[in-house]
Amino acid sequence: DGYASVKLFNQGYSYTYDDVIFLPHYIDFPADAVSLSTRLSRNIALSVPCVASPMDTVTEAHMAAAMASIGGIGIIHSNVPSLSQAAMVRRAKSSRVPILSNPVFASPDSRAPFDDFNDECSCILVTESGAANSKLLGCVWKRDWLNLKEREAKVMQYMQSIDSSFVCVPWNCDLAQIDGILEEKKRDFVVLEKEDGEVVDVVTKEEVERVKGYPKLLEKGSVGSDGKWIVGAAMGTRESDKERLEHLVKAGTNVVVLDSSQGNSIYQIEMIKYVKRTYPELDVIGGNVVTVAQAKNLIEAGVDGLRVGMGSGSICTTQEVCAVGRGQATAVYKVSSIAAQSGVPVIADGGISNSGHIVKALVLGASTVMMGSFLAGSTEAPGAYECQNGHRVKKYRGMGSLEAMTKGSDARYLGDTAKLKIAQGVVGAVADKGSVLKFLPYTLQAVKQGFQDLGASSMDSAHDLLRSGVLRLEARTGAAQVEGGVHGLVSYEKKYF
Ligand code: XMP
Numbered sequence: 001d002g003y004a005s006v007k008l009f010n011q012g013y014s015y016t017y018d019d020v021i022f023l024p025h026y027i028d029f030p031a032d033a034v035s036l037s038t039r040l041s042r043n044i045a046l047s048v049p050c051v052a053s054p055m056d057t058v059t060e061a062h063m064a065a066a067m068a069s070i071g072g073i074g075i076i077h078s079n080v081p082s083l084s085q086a087a088m089v090r091r092a093k094s095s096r097v098p099i100l101s102n103p104v105f106a107s108p109d110s111r112a113p114f115d116d117f118n119d120e121c122s123c124i125l126v127t128e129s130g131a132a133n134s135k136l137l138g139c140v141w142k143r144d145w146l147n148l149k150e151r152e153a154k155v156m157q158y159m160q161s162i163d164s165s166f167v168c169v170p171w172n173c174d175l176a177q178i179d180g181i182l183e184e185k186k187r188d189f190v191v192l193e194k195e196d197g198e199v200v201d202v203v204t205k206e207e208v209e210r211v212k213g214y215p216k217l218l219e220k221g222s223v224g225s226d227g228k229w230i231v232g233a234a235m236g237t238r239e240s241d242k243e244r245l246e247h248l249v250k251a252g253t254n255v256v257v258l259d260s261s262q263g264n265s266i267y268q269i270e271m272i273k274y275v276k277r278t279y280p281e282l283d284v285i286g287g288n289v290v291t292v293a294q295a296k297n298l299i300e301a302g303v304d305g306l307r308v309g310m311g312s313g314s315i316c317t318t319q320e321v322c323a324v325g326r327g328q329a330t331a332v333y334k335v336s337s338i339a340a341q342s343g344v345p346v347i348a349d350g351g352i353s354n355s356g357h358i359v360k361a362l363v364l365g366a367s368t369v370m371m372g373s374f375l376a377g378s379t380e381a382p383g384a385y386e387c388q389n390g391h392r393v394k395k396y397r398g399m400g401s402l403e404a405m406t407k408g409s410d411a412r413y414l415g416d417t418a419k420l421k422i423a424q425g426v427v428g429a430v431a432d433k434g435s436v437l438k439f440l441p442y443t444l445q446a447v448k449q450g451f452q453d454l455g456a457s458s459m460d461s462a463h464d465l466l467r468s469g470v471l472r473l474e475a476r477t478g479a480a481q482v483e484g485g486v487h488g489l490v491s492y493e494k495k496y497f
Pocket of ligand 1: 053054055261288309310311312313314315316317318319349350351352370371372373374397398399400401424425426
């Protein structure tokens with residue numbers, strides 16, 4: 001009944017996730033017995049197969065810390081100068097809680113940079129030097145500042161001085177420890193500091209209470225050998241990217257992703273070799289690729305992971321503009337079959353808009369899924385919420401959109417030498433989804449139930465079932481796709497948890 005994958009994917013069609021459907025198999029374990037632990041690349045293990053895309057409306061420090069805290073990873077985008085990107089990596093790795101308050105630092109005799117009070121900044125930390133790496137003297141809370149009449153006043157006139165109400169704790173305390181300290185000392189906040197007294201952040205009771213209410217996934221997130229969150233960073237293949245790489249490595253980046261829409265190029269192959277030669281301990285992910293031949297070239301060059309997808313992203317116009325690409329289900333299946341022979345994990349990048357797509361990507365051979373639109377619009381994504389037609393939205397844009405390319409991302413599309421800029425992506429907005437800490441656990445539970453229906457208790461068993469032909473699948477007609485979605489109702493509310 002149905003088709004084995006090898007037959008379905010060799011008929012000359014380019015299938016998207018929605019085009020294919022698995023036939024159910026046999027269940028002999030509960031959904032909670034499914035393990036989604038996996039590898040991002042040869043040497044980076046994750047307990048959750050989710051990766052936040054290196055896009056400037058998706059992954060900066062806040063998203064990277066949140067993704068690591070639930071066992072996944074965020075790849076910090078490179079659409080900023082290399083020092084700013086390295087600062088984001090440091091920031092994401094600066095604490096062991098999924099919350100970043102983004103404090104601004106000031107000295108007591110400055111007129112504080114109050115324009116810096118934005119959505120993500122709740123307080124100004126006052127230190128001797130006016131910067132981090134310095135002794136803490138006090139702080140100014142956003143709420144106090146907003147009530148203040150005399151805006152020309154100096155910080156020392158209205159800061160809360162350090163006294164017995166300040167409790168400093170080591171930077172690497174986890175959420176449960178901080179919660180215990182706040183409770184025991186009956187405080188509203190704690191200050192995180194490093195061994196050398198450098199102030200890192202503040203964590204408020206309000207934030208801890210918010211996060212505590214979310215479903216608990218794991219005891220511990222993605223933590224590297226340095227005891228810090230595992231964080232990745234994107235880079236390009238230009239000469240100047242060698243300097244960027246150096247800054248990223250100094251900041252403690254655990255893995256770099258060579259960010260290109262067409263990775264099978266001499267530039268990328270040379271950069272893969274350079275990274276492996278210069279930093280043999282650092283994993284390098286190559287891509288994007290969608291064919292076996294492309295994948296083979298990058299594997300030969302020494303990549304530790306492959307990013308798969310061309311034109312499948314929600315904001316992508318590459319297939320329309322350049323007439324190249326591949327349906328994402330076919331691309332993931334084809335590249336995974338060849339990558340598996342060399343032990344190179346595959347990241348299915350783009351085109352994920354529901355938990356079913358994640359199940360399909362993983363079962364078809366990917367080890368992780370990389371998401372843009374699925375995570376954009378969350379609390380942790382960069383940018384402020386706006387109101388559009390009565391909906392709360394956040395901006396989400398393609399890195400190949402004209403707007404993003406003016407900041408430097410045109411190198412991703414190898415267009416940095418071209419006189420005329422051609423967009424391969426659009427600028428749009430996505431709905432407010434709340435915190436990734438809240439909705440990803442539900443998404444992953446749904447993925448586990450999909451695995452259970454297929455009789456796959458782990459990533460390896462899913463791949464074995466598919467390749468051995470035990471797992472059967474079929475292409476869906478247009479009508480079957482309509483039938484597989486909600487249909488025939490006058491109205492309904494889309495609510496999954
Ligand atoms: P989703 O579907 O998750 O896709 O929103 C995110 C992925 O899309 C890729 N990307 C682009 N592709 N033009 C493209 O052709 C673009 O402007 C663009 N921006 C991002 C990227 O692989 C990302 O992870």
